[in-house]
Amino acid sequence: MDRRSAVKGILILTGGLIVVPSCVMEDGRASIPLRHLEVSQTQEKLLAEVVEVLLPATETPGAKDLGLHLFTLDMVDDCYSPKEQKDFMRGMEVFQKITKKQLGNSFQEATPEQRQRLIAEVNAGKAPEEVLAFYSILKKQTIKGYLNSELVMTKLRKYELVPSRYVAVHPVTTASIS
Amino acid sequence: MANLNTESKKQRTYDAIVIGSGISGGWAAKEFTEKGLKTLVLERGRDVKHNIDYPTTNKMPYEFEHRGEVPHEIREKNPVVSRCYAFREDAMHFFVKDEEQPYVQEKPFDWIRGQQVGGKSLLWARQTQRWSDFDFEGPARDGFAVDWPIRYKDLAPWYSHVEKFAGISGNTDGLPELPDGDFLPAYPLNSVENYFSQSLRKNYGNRHVISARCAHLSKPNQIHFDQGRAQCQNRTLCQRGCPFGGYFSSNASTLPWAERTGNLTLLPHSVVESVLYDEQAGKATGVRVINAQTKEATEYYAPVIFVNASAFNTNQILLNSTSSRFPNGLGNDNGLLGKYVAFHNYRARIRAEYEGLQEFTTDGRNPAGGGYIPRFRNLHRQETDFLRGYAAGFNAQRGLVEDTSGFGVELKKQLLNPRLGNWEVQSHMMGETIPKEESQLSLSKDQKDAWGIPLLNISIGYDDNDEKMVADYLTQMEEMFTKAGFTNIHKSDSKQAPGLDIHEMGGVRMGNDPKTSLLNKYNQLHACPNVYVTDGACMTSTSTQNPSLTYMALTARAVDHAVGELKKQNI
Numbered sequence: 190m191d192r193r194s195a196v197k198g199i200l201i202l203t204g205g206l207i208v209v210p211s212c213v214m215e216d217g218r219a220s221i222p223l224r225h226l227e228v229s230q231t232q233e234k235l236l237a238e239v240v241e242v243l244l245p246a247t248e249t250p251g252a253k254d255l256g257l258h259l260f261t262l263d264m265v266d267d268c269y270s271p272k273e274q275k276d277f278m279r280g281m282e283v284f285q286k287i288t289k290k291q292l293g294n295s296f297q298e299a300t301p302e303q304r305q306r307l308i309a310e311v312n313a314g315k316a317p318e319e320v321l322a323f324y325s326i327l328k329k330q331t332i333k334g335y336l337n338s339e340l341v342m343t344k345l346r347k348y349e350l351v352p353s354r355y356v357a358v359h360p361v362t363t364a365s366i367s
Numbered sequence: 368m369a370n371l372n373t374e375s376k377k378q379r380t381y382d383a384i385v386i387g388s389g390i391s392g393g394w395a396a397k398e399f400t401e402k403g404l405k406t407l408v409l410e411r412g413r414d415v416k417h418n419i420d421y422p423t424t425n426k427m428p429y430e431f432e433h434r435g436e437v438p439h440e441i442r443e444k445n446p447v448v449s450r451c452y453a454f455r456e457d458a459m460h461f462f463v464k465d466e467e468q469p470y471v472q473e474k475p476f477d478w479i480r481g482q483q484v485g486g487k488s489l490l491w492a493r494q495t496q497r498w499s500d501f502d503f504e505g506p507a508r509d510g511f512a513v514d515w516p517i518r519y520k521d522l523a524p525w526y527s528h529v530e531k532f533a534g535i536s537g538n539t540d541g542l543p544e545l546p547d548g549d550f551l552p553a554y555p556l557n558s559v560e561n562y563f564s565q566s567l568r569k570n571y572g573n574r575h576v577i578s579a580r581c582a583h584l585s586k587p588n589q590i591h592f593d594q595g596r597a598q599c600q601n602r603t604l605c606q607r608g609c610p611f612g613g614y615f616s617s618n619a620s621t622l623p624w625a626e627r628t629g630n631l632t633l634l635p636h637s638v639v640e641s642v643l644y645d646e647q648a649g650k651a652t653g654v655r656v657i658n659a660q661t662k663e664a665t666e667y668y669a670p671v672i673f674v675n676a677s678a679f680n681t682n683q684i685l686l687n688s689t690s691s692r693f694p695n696g697l698g699n700d701n702g703l704l705g706k707y708v709a710f711h712n713y714r715a716r717i718r719a720e721y722e723g724l725q726e727f728t729t730d731g732r733n734p735a736g737g738g739y740i741p742r743f744r745n746l747h748r749q750e751t752d753f754l755r756g757y758a759a760g761f762n763a764q765r766g767l768v769e770d771t772s773g774f775g776v777e778l779k780k781q782l783l784n785p786r787l788g789n790w791e792v793q794s795h796m797m798g799e800t801i802p803k804e805e806s807q808l809s810l811s812k813d814q815k816d817a818w819g820i821p822l823l824n825i826s827i828g829y830d831d832n833d834e835k836m837v838a839d840y841l842t843q844m845e846e847m848f849t850k851a852g853f854t855n856i857h858k859s860d861s862k863q864a865p866g867l868d869i870h871e872m873g874g875v876r877m878g879n880d881p882k883t884s885l886l887n888k889y890n891q892l893h894a895c896p897n898v899y900v901t902d903g904a905c906m907t908s909t910s911t912q913n914p915s916l917t918y919m920a921l922t923a924r925a926v927d928h929a930v931g932e933l934k935k936q937n938i
Contacts, residue, residue, distance in 0.1 A: 242774065242775060243774050243775070243778060244775075244778060244779050244782075245775060245776060245779070247776060247779065249779075251779075263432065263433075264433060264436070267432075267433060267438040267439065267440075268433055268436045268437075268438055268439050269439060270439055305775070308774055308775075309774070312773070312774045328771075328774075332769075332771055332778075332782065333434060334434070335782060336769075336782060337428045337429050337434045338429055339427070339429045341782075341783070342427060342428060342429055343427075345783050346783060346785075348427065348428065350425070350427060350602065350604075351600045351601075351602055352600070352601045352602065352731040352732050353600045353601055353731070354601055354730065354731035355554055355601050355729070355730075355731040355732055355733045355734070356729060356730035356731055357554070357555040357556060357557040357558075357560075357729055357733070358555075358557060358558045358561075358727055358729070359727060359728050359729050359730040360726060360727060360728075361725070361726055361727060361728050361787060
């Protein structure tokens with residue numbers, strides 16, 4: 190069954206009682222099925238823009254194209270404890286509020302320069318604790334998702350499933366560092 | 368009707384029954400079927416066919432939804448198995464989940480189980496060292512447990528027998544404490560492992576780092592090709608099941624070999640409830656099996672029964688095999704069944720860095736894992752205030768390091784251009800523990816599992832000897848590391864519960880005297896000689912070696928004996 194229509198059904202049955210946070214009600218849910226997190230489409234877009242600042246598209250694809258914001262959501266939803274999930278969501282909400290206050294705009298509507306400046310602050314640890322907790326999970330999973338992506342593992346830093354060799358004493362060359 | 372029953376009973380009668388298809392059960396199956404006996408192998412778990420049932424084996428890391436991590440809910444529901452290093456997204460389907468088969472922890476014990484065809488032979492760490500007489504003579508010399516009824520010379524030919532077939536890589540190191548075997552070429556030590564080996568020789572003389580001996584086909588012989596196996600391809604993804612049969616498992620080796628004789632019947636989903644004993648005949652006649660899925664009970668019969676259910680499950684089956692002759696469990700005249708169990712102490716680790724030999728690294732992956740330090744403590748004589756000693760793993764590696772401090776284009780560049788890190792060295796202890804009467808297994812009086820079998824109570828703890836050994840390992844290793852010029856040394860004691868070593872042993876120990884042991888020198892129950900136990904349950908003491916190779920050798924030797932006894936009509 191399609192999960193979003195199921196939720197809509199519940200909303201009708203309960204007469205719009207608070208089953209999901211209001212932000213999720215306003216603009217719909219994230220595009221992937223999540224079992225624990227209540228993430229809105231707006232928040233999904235926000236995450237896509239934050240990970241793109243972390244790992245932007247250059248001559249190779251960036252984090253948004255690789256879907257690393259969705260990977261992060263899936264990881265937080267499945268592999269993190271309820272407490273960490275709460276911290277992640279709370280941190281994201283505080284981040285949204287701070288952005289609005291500082292820029293008068295949402296992160297996704299801000300200019301590239303504004304986004305850069307804001308992430309630089311957060312990356313330097315200059316943000317409330319809640320935001321840092323959110324950011325550190327997001328950054329960690331973005332990096333993990335990137336290094337473990339098909340693109341990186343097959344084209345940029347090749348992973349060998351079947352090395353077929355062990356050279357115990359191997360001279361260091363630049364070629365061997367990849 | 369009577370005729371139908373006779374016919375049905377005949378169909379359920381074999382020349383030999385083997386309970387369990389893991390590393391020792393697989394060997395029993397191979398040896399029996401090769402010698403022409405119609406053999407029934409009973410496995411409580413599902414079937415896992417070589418190559419066909421390795422669903423993750425060829426997956427790239429990005430094909431795992433959580434890139435290897437086990438989801439939080441599964442970890443929460445299964446805290447015991449989640450502590451096992453190999454319980455990861457790629458292999459978690461080969462482990463028993465806590466909730467599937469509960470047991471009673473009278474003291475904390477992490478019981479790690481792999482119940483499927485092949486058992487834990489799919490998952491093992493593949494380290495294979497022979498025992499020496501320093502090990503077999505340990506209990507007699509140091510006054511604990513009982514004397515082993517065998518010595519190295521009894522087992523040596525059987526070690527060779529199983530090594531040649533399984534394929535064990537290693538060097539002939541000429542160390543009396545770790546006898547050489549019939550080896551395939553070793554995986555060499557890398558430059559820092561080699562350097563540490565030289566440093567130990569210079570500073571101590573009697574301490575050695577050798578290439579870890581392991582059950583990998585570094586250079587297969589015809590006998591391995593005949594099994595359908597090929598050279599190890601250095602994937603080091605062994606826990607998924609190996610498509611090349613590069614390491615030894617029942618699935619890749621002994622079971623298909625047994626199947627090809629036409630003498631094997633393998634029944635998965637068959638939980639053995641008990642061994643049947645005939646009071647008149649004075650011997651065991653078969654086993655009672657509960658179908659794991661339908662819960663239906665069926666009896667199977669054979670003149671000889673091998674119990675290879677894994678150390679603690681073997682104890683459970685025997686304790687549950689009661690009759691008026693054996694009210695306390697099969698063969699348990701002396702009340703010692705389930706007692707004197709032990710394990711390996713894996714608590715302590717040490718790691719450090721080495722700034723030398725920066726001009727070298729390694730290329731590819733080493734399936735042996737690196738080096739092995741055979742036991743050097745209390746070897747020739749008692750020299751410390753604790754009994755026995757420890758072996759240790761030792762390996763050195765250089766990882767690729769990414770600087771993840773930045774963000775943006777800079778971060779991307781860093782991730783794609785890692786630098787070679789320093790050499791990191793690490794070691795972990797593998798300590799002998801002393802089997803004691805109070806370390807024991809028993810059956811729960813009020814709790815049963817889904818198949819109506821009483822749950823196993825496990826009561827095993829560390830003792831003062833173990834604490835002293837942990838402290839000594841850390842002191843000695845720190846000194847050895849310091850003398851080698853390693854820096855940034857970190858020592859740790861995980862305090863992990865017994866069991867996580869996955870080397871639980873004993874409870875049905877071998878010995879010369881039926882008053883103080885359960886099994887004789889051929890692994891027959893003293894009091895019921897057509898039942899043999901050749902898995903970890905038979906171990907009188909634990910020594911420090913990884914035990915699987917010894918189980919394999921004991922099994923092959925016991926089958927040879929059993930077939931001889933059957934011919935002579937002694938059993």
